[in-house]
Amino acid sequence: MSKADQARFDRYVAAPDKNGCREWTGSVTQKDGYGQFRQGDKVRPAHIVSYEFAHGPVQDGLVLLHTCDNRRCVNPEHLKPGTQAANVDDMVQKDRAVIQGTTLSKAEVAQARKRVAAGESQQDVAASFGVSDSSMSRYLLNQRFAHSGRDGKGRPGGQ
Numbered sequence: 001m002s003k004a005d006q007a008r009f010d011r012y013v014a015a016p017d018k019n020g021c022r023e024w025t026g027s028v029t030q031k032d033g034y035g036q037f038r039q040g041d042k043v044r045p046a047h048i049v050s051y052e053f054a055h056g057p058v059q060d061g062l063v064l065l066h067t068c069d070n071r072r073c074v075n076p077e078h079l080k081p082g083t084q085a086a087n088v089d090d091m092v093q094k095d096r097a098v099i100q101g102t103t104l105s106k107a108e109v110a111q112a113r114k115r116v117a118a119g120e121s122q123q124d125v126a127a128s129f130g131v132s133d134s135s136m137s138r139y140l141l142n143q144r145f146a147h148s149g150r151d152g153k154g155r156p157g158g159q
């Protein structure tokens with residue numbers, strides 16, 4: 001992040017509240033209430049930008065979890081990388097498939113597909129799930145996830 005970007009970012013960060021949360025005062029997504037920050041020609045989730053600035057990039061395949069459950073919070077100390085699995089129940093995890101080391105459940109792929117269909121950019125959706133843009137493309141194109149058959153075992157694309 002450039003110095004100018006950082007200065008612009010800081011203008012949208014509120015002083016810590018009683019929980020130490022630093023809430024994003026800029027625009028948030030209507031869908032899920034996460035802060036948005038424009039960086040160059042991309043709009044990215046503000047909490048991810050904040051975390052990356054403090055700690056470096058989040059490993060591919062991991063998502064950032066709010067330890068404070070406050071989606072507007074961009075305090076890097078309240079964010080920790082984890083798997084999306086932490087947010088979904090066991091039922092969904094059983095249907096987990098692996099695409100090149102990055103995992104999304106069928107339910108997550110269905111959600112991602114819906115969001116893209118509703119006009120959100122694939123990049124934003126990919127970022128919010130903590131996967132790379134190219135991984136997300138594979139998920140969205142993978143027909144295995146389009147229908148929820150029982151065959152969840154094989155590796156996608158292996159026919």
Ligand SMILES: [Zn+2]
Nearest residue numbers: 021068073078
């Ligand atoms: Zn917080």
